[in-house]
Amino acid sequence: MLYEFHAACPRPTAAQIIEWTGRYPEFAEDIRIHAAISRDWDAAGAAEEPIDETMAARARSRVLNALFLSGKQAEATEAEVPADFHEMLRSRGKQIHEVAKELDIGRDVLADLFNGWMTAPVGSRLVDAVSSFFGIGKAIFERAHRHAFDNPKLAHAKSAGPPIIPRRSYEEVIAGSNMDPERKKYWLGEL
CATH class of the missing domain: 1.10.880 (Transcription Factor Skn-1; Chain P)
Structure with missing residues (x-):
C-alpha cells in the first residue's frame, strides 16, 4: 500500500x-x-543548485580562510598557556600531592617531572594523564617539560657539598617511586 x-x-x-x-x-x-x-x-533535493566555478572558488576561499583563522586562534591559545608546570598548578589552585592523588600516581613521580629531574622521553600514559588534567595538548606538554628540564628546581641542600640535580629516566623514576608494584606496572605500560 x-x-x-x-x-x-x-x-x-x-x-x-x-x-x-x-x-x-x-x-x-x-x-x-x-x-x-x-x-x-x-x-532537500530542491535546495541543490548546480555549482559553477565561481561558487566553488568562493566556497574554497571561505574554507581556507576559516582554517587559517582557526590556526591563528589555536596559536594564540597555545601562547597563553604557561610553559611551566608549577605555573599551571598555581593557575588551577592545586598542589603536586593533590594532582598525584587525582591521577593515582606517586607524588614523587610528578615532583620529578615538574621539577625538571625526569629526562625525555616521558611515558605516554603520564603524558596523556597530565595533559588531560591541565587540558593541554601534547605540544604544550613537551614545551613545559623542556622548560622544566632546562630550568630545574633544586631541593633544599642537605649536605655540605654543592647541590646536584638527580636526573633519571621515566622508567627509573617509576621503578624508584613509592607506588605499589601494580601501579608501577600500570604507569610503565605493562598492564
Missing part, C-alpha cells in the same frame, strides 16, 4: 494525504510519516 501511495503521489499534497488516509484508515499513521519523509526528501 505504501509503495502504491509513493508511486501515485511522489510529492503528496495535503488533499492526497487526506484522501489516502480516508481510503486506508488502518495505515493512516504510516501514510502521514511516509508523506512527511517524501516532502523532506523533496525539500
Whole structure:
C-alpha cells in the first residue's frame, strides 16, 4: 500500500494525504510519516543548485580562510598557556600531592617531572594523564617539560657539598617511586 501511495503521489499534497488516509484508515499513521519523509526528501533535493566555478572558488576561499583563522586562534591559545608546570598548578589552585592523588600516581613521580629531574622521553600514559588534567595538548606538554628540564628546581641542600640535580629516566623514576608494584606496572605500560 505504501509503495502504491509513493508511486501515485511522489510529492503528496495535503488533499492526497487526506484522501489516502480516508481510503486506508488502518495505515493512516504510516501514510502521514511516509508523506512527511517524501516532502523532506523533496525539500532537500530542491535546495541543490548546480555549482559553477565561481561558487566553488568562493566556497574554497571561505574554507581556507576559516582554517587559517582557526590556526591563528589555536596559536594564540597555545601562547597563553604557561610553559611551566608549577605555573599551571598555581593557575588551577592545586598542589603536586593533590594532582598525584587525582591521577593515582606517586607524588614523587610528578615532583620529578615538574621539577625538571625526569629526562625525555616521558611515558605516554603520564603524558596523556597530565595533559588531560591541565587540558593541554601534547605540544604544550613537551614545551613545559623542556622548560622544566632546562630550568630545574633544586631541593633544599642537605649536605655540605654543592647541590646536584638527580636526573633519571621515566622508567627509573617509576621503578624508584613509592607506588605499589601494580601501579608501577600500570604507569610503565605493562598492564
